[in-house]
Every structure is written in C-alpha cells, then in structure tokens.
Amino acid sequence: MRKLLIAILFVVCAANISAQKNPFEQFTEMDGVTSVYISKNMLSLFPKNAKNMNYGGIDVGNFLHKLSSILILTTEDKNIGKRMVSLANNQVKADNYELLMRVKSDDDDNVNFFMKGKPESIRELIMIVDGSDDESVILQFLGDFTLQDIQKMTEGFGKD
Amino acid sequence: MQIEEIHKLLDRFYKGETSLDEEKRLSDFFRQEVVPKSLEEDRRVFLSLYDQNVPIPSDLEQRISALIDSFDDDREMKSERTGMRRLLSPFLVVAASVLLVFGIRFFVQSDSPKPTLMADTYQNPDDAYRATMHALQLFSDNFEKGMQPIEKAAVHVEKTQKIIHQTIYTKQ
Secondary structure (H helix, E strand, O other): OHHHHHHHHHHHHHHHHHHOOOHHHHHHHOOOOEEEEEEHHHHHHOOOOOHHHEEOOEEHHHHHOOEEEEEEEEEOOHHHHHHHHHHHHHHHHHOOOEEEEEEEOOOOEEEEEEEEEEOOEEEEEEEEEEEOOOOEEEEEEEEEEOHHHHHHHHHHHHHO | OOHHHHHHHHHHHHHOOOOHHHHHHHHHHHHHOOOOHHHHHHHHHHHHHHOOOOOOOOOHHHHHHHHHHHHHHHHHHHHHHHHHHHHHHHHHHHHHHHHHHHHHHHHHHHHOOOOOOOOOOOOOHHHHHHHHHHHHHHHHHHHHHHHHHHHHHHHHHHHHHHHHHHHHHHHO
16 A cells, blocks of 8 residues: 555656656757757856847847746758657647747748747747758747847847 | 331331341341331331342343443444544545645746756857857847738838828818
8 A cells, every 4th residue: 555655656756757847858869950958057157248249239148147048959851850840839739838929931931939928927938940941940948038028139139 | 026126126227226137037027017007118118128029120131231232332433433534544645745746846837947957068158159149040030020020010000090190180
C-alpha cells in the first residue's frame, strides 16, 4: 500500500516536472536544425546602455533585460523546415497560445506570431516563419514584457 | 410459640440485639403460622428480608444477556468507526499530497515562466549578443511587415477623418 502511494506521488511529481519543460526544446535535437539558446545569465552580460544597443534612438537593452531566455531554431532544408513548422503549429494549438499576428508576404513567406499571457504582461512570444523556399525559423522569447515593449523594439530596428 | 415471646423477640430484633438463632426462629414463625393482624406489618418485613424464594423473572437471563450484548454492540460500533478511519486514512494522505503537489504546480506555473534545462549555446557574450541582435532584427523585419499595412490603414483612416471633419466644419 505504502509503495503504491509513493509510486503515485512519484508519477505526479514527474508529470509536474515535464509540464514545466520548454515545449520547443524538442526541436533543438532535430537533425538539420540549428538551434541557438541564450539564457538570462547571458542576456545580463550584455552591456546595459552601450551605444550599439541603441537602434533608431531606442534602447533595445531595455527590452532584452525583461527577457529570461531566447531560443532560435533555423533550418534551410525544405523538408525539415516543413516538419518543424507543422510540429510547432501543433504545439501552439495544443498549448492554447494566442495568435497575435499572421503575415503573408509577397515572397510566399508565412509568418505567425503567437503569445502567452496578457498584452500588458506577455510571458512568451513566438514567431514561426514558414519559408516555403528558404529558411524556416522559430523564435521564442520567454520573460515578462508588454506588447508596447515589442513595438518599441521593432520600431528601433525598423529605423536602423 | 407464644405471641408474647414473639413480641419480645421482635422488640430485641428492632434494637439489633437478636442472635442469628433467634432471627431464624422469628422468620420461621412468620413463614409458617397465620399471624395475628397486629403482626402483619412485621411479617412483611421478615418475609422481604428472609424469604429465599423471591420469584425470579423468567426472562431475567435474556434481559441480562441482552444488556451485555448491548455493551458489545457499543464497542463494536466504536471499533468499526476507528476501523473505517484506519482504512480511509491512506486515501486521505494521498488526496492531501496530490492536492499539495497540484497546488505547488499551479503556483509555480502561474508565477514564473517555465524554467528550462537547456544549456547556453554560446559561452562568449559577444557571440550571444550578435546572435540576439540578428534574431531581433529578423523578428522586427517580420513584425514590421505585419504592422505596415496597419499603419497604412491608419493613415487612410486619419485622412478620411480629416476630410469628414473639414466638410462638417466648412458647412457650418
């Protein structure tokens, strides 16, 4: 009886740990996918007010310091890219992410932006680029930031 | 036996001075003989004190065993209750633990973004910085692509609003 109880507890705890795993971690082990992971510690090593952090007069560092990690997954292989993007889309659907924006550009790139949290407190932001001919990319920002932070940041890069 | 003698014996009996023998004689007298009216009260006292043949209720044994059984029932009910508790307690423990774990899980999940076990790709902050900027640039490019039509639309909306405003204004 006691053993059974311990076993049940163990399973519950294990489920608990797996539930906290980054769902996009699985893609880092896919063949042909280049993955870049940048932790909060590494982000904190970036100079906070350095000149080259200013893009179009906007301090990008401010945004970076609100992040807890960045994950970048890229692949140039068409088939692998297709698989990666469809898996990611399934993941996003299963995890109830909110679609923020969908962009279809003239060069046939499909870009989807998903977020988790509220606009004033976004905990996760994901960009999935479905490049039909070239690179497919998944970008994931974890942290606690606002939609305005993102707008400011993109404005800065846009002016550059 | 003389009535006077009986009276004497009774007097001594009520004073507590009679011997066992004398008391036996008294009780024998009351049991056997028809007693005069004056001694009727005393007869009842003696019979109640010395009569060995007190009628035993026929269901006495049943009543006693029923009483004993009722004690037993009481104890059984109690032990049944504690037995239930003993049987239930592991489940209570499990329920409490599960609740605790889920509570912690909810708290951790809602409070902090998912911690990850992944290792840093770059050991060098400069490389990491370059990769980050590249990622942000890529993100911004795509984000702007989505925002441009919105901004264009906003411009159009603003223009229309201006025209409407002007027409209203000039008419006045």
